[in-house]
Amino acid sequence: MTNNEQHTPLLSVDHLVTEFSAKGNKSITVVDDVSFTVNPGEIVAIVGESGSGKSITSQSIMGLLKSGGSITNGSIHYQGSNILTLSKKERRQLRGKEMSMIFQEPMSSLNPMLRIKSQIAEALRINQPSKSKRETMDNAIDLLKQVEIPDAEAVANRFPHQLSGGMRQRVMIAIALAGDPKLLIADEPTTALDVTTQAQILALIKDLNKRNGTGVIFITHDLSVVADIADRVLVMYAGKIVESATVYDLFEHPQHPYTIGLMKAMPTLDSQVEELEPISGNAPNLANKPEGCAFYPRCPFATEACLTAVPELRTLEKGHDVRCIHPVKEGVLHEK
Numbered sequence: 001m002t003n004n005e006q007h008t009p010l011l012s013v014d015h016l017v018t019e020f021s022a023k024g025n026k027s028i029t030v031v032d033d034v035s036f037t038v039n040p041g042e043i044v045a046i047v048g049e050s051g052s053g054k055s056i057t058s059q060s061i062m063g064l065l066k067s068g069g070s071i072t073n074g075s076i077h078y079q080g081s082n083i084l085t086l087s088k089k090e091r092r093q094l095r096g097k098e099m100s101m102i103f104q105e106p107m108s109s110l111n112p113m114l115r116i117k118s119q120i121a122e123a124l125r126i127n128q129p130s131k132s133k134r135e136t137m138d139n140a141i142d143l144l145k146q147v148e149i150p151d152a153e154a155v156a157n158r159f160p161h162q163l164s165g166g167m168r169q170r171v172m173i174a175i176a177l178a179g180d181p182k183l184l185i186a187d188e189p190t191t192a193l194d195v196t197t198q199a200q201i202l203a204l205i206k207d208l209n210k211r212n213g214t215g216v217i218f219i220t221h222d223l224s225v226v227a228d229i230a231d232r233v234l235v236m237y238a239g240k241i242v243e244s245a246t247v248y249d250l251f252e253h254p255q256h257p258y259t260i261g262l263m264k265a266m267p268t269l270d271s272q273v274e275e276l277e278p279i280s281g282n283a284p285n286l287a288n289k290p291e292g293c294a295f296y297p298r299c300p301f302a303t304e305a306c307l308t309a310v311p312e313l314r315t316l317e318k319g320h321d322v323r324c325i326h327p328v329k330e331g332v333l334h335e336k
């Protein structure tokens, strides 16, 4: 038994189901029986194409589902307590202090009318209302330094539009760190950034994770980002986890045809554009999913059985789960 397993996980999501309902329409299940844990100091990546349910999983954890969305089954335990039983006020207190989130486009979360220092101070005051104005401002500058903003004092006096995309994302991370959270959810935080800035932000998140022992859920559609940052990976397809493994196992021994497809579509430093193979077809319409395996219509290895068999998530070896009746390990994959 490893050290991590002896302790209660920081976060434990069990059989989570989240649905959306629109007036007069049947409700649509967008997160379907999702279970995973995050330990302190661990970075868990959730990867999958657009619409696979990554963001709704994180919004369910944060208690930030938009209207029409609701959790209809399962539990979410934070440090051993089911947070789904908390009041709205208690959930609000948890956000910002215990768990924080950063998004793809910082501009939509920052107030364009307020200087950076005031926005960080506002986040600090929620958690430390008794601190003097001077102390709060000093803490705000410290946070900007922690996220490696050069000339923090000058940046503190600027407005969001005066900063580059990378600097704005650093400011968002500083705001997310104001309550000293133990869990950070990063939803595609580097997608809008150029490659160099992306690498700097990833390095910063890794550094904060190692230095403060923060558990991180990192959401992305980009496997090269996963390879760079994650300890463990959950691959999502049509609302379900289809593969879950350590980052090493996932890249060395991918088991699910969807994961293999994502890898073939992933550019590497020495790959030629013509070698890349996008996965054929489109992700299914969640209101009208195929009957058996949801990946069946796009799967180059599918057999008759996949048309009707609904695959369970099963453990192939310790720490490596797959939702496929023909995983690579069992040696039955033959491309059609």
Ligand SMILES: Nc1ncnc2c1ncn2[C@@H]1O[C@H](COP(=O)(O)OP(=O)(O)OP(=O)(O)O)[C@@H](O)[C@H]1O
Residues within 6 Å of the ligand: 020, 030, 048, 049, 050, 051, 052, 053, 054, 055, 056, 057, 066, 067, 068, 069, 221, 286
């Ligand atoms: N407010 C909403 N009402 C109805 N359906 C929604 C709503 N928000 C999201 N969905 C549906 O939930 C599914 C999962 O969406 P989600 O945003 O979690 O996907 P994602 O994997 O994060 O994709 P992306 O990378 O594009 O953000 C999608 O099919 C989407 O259409």
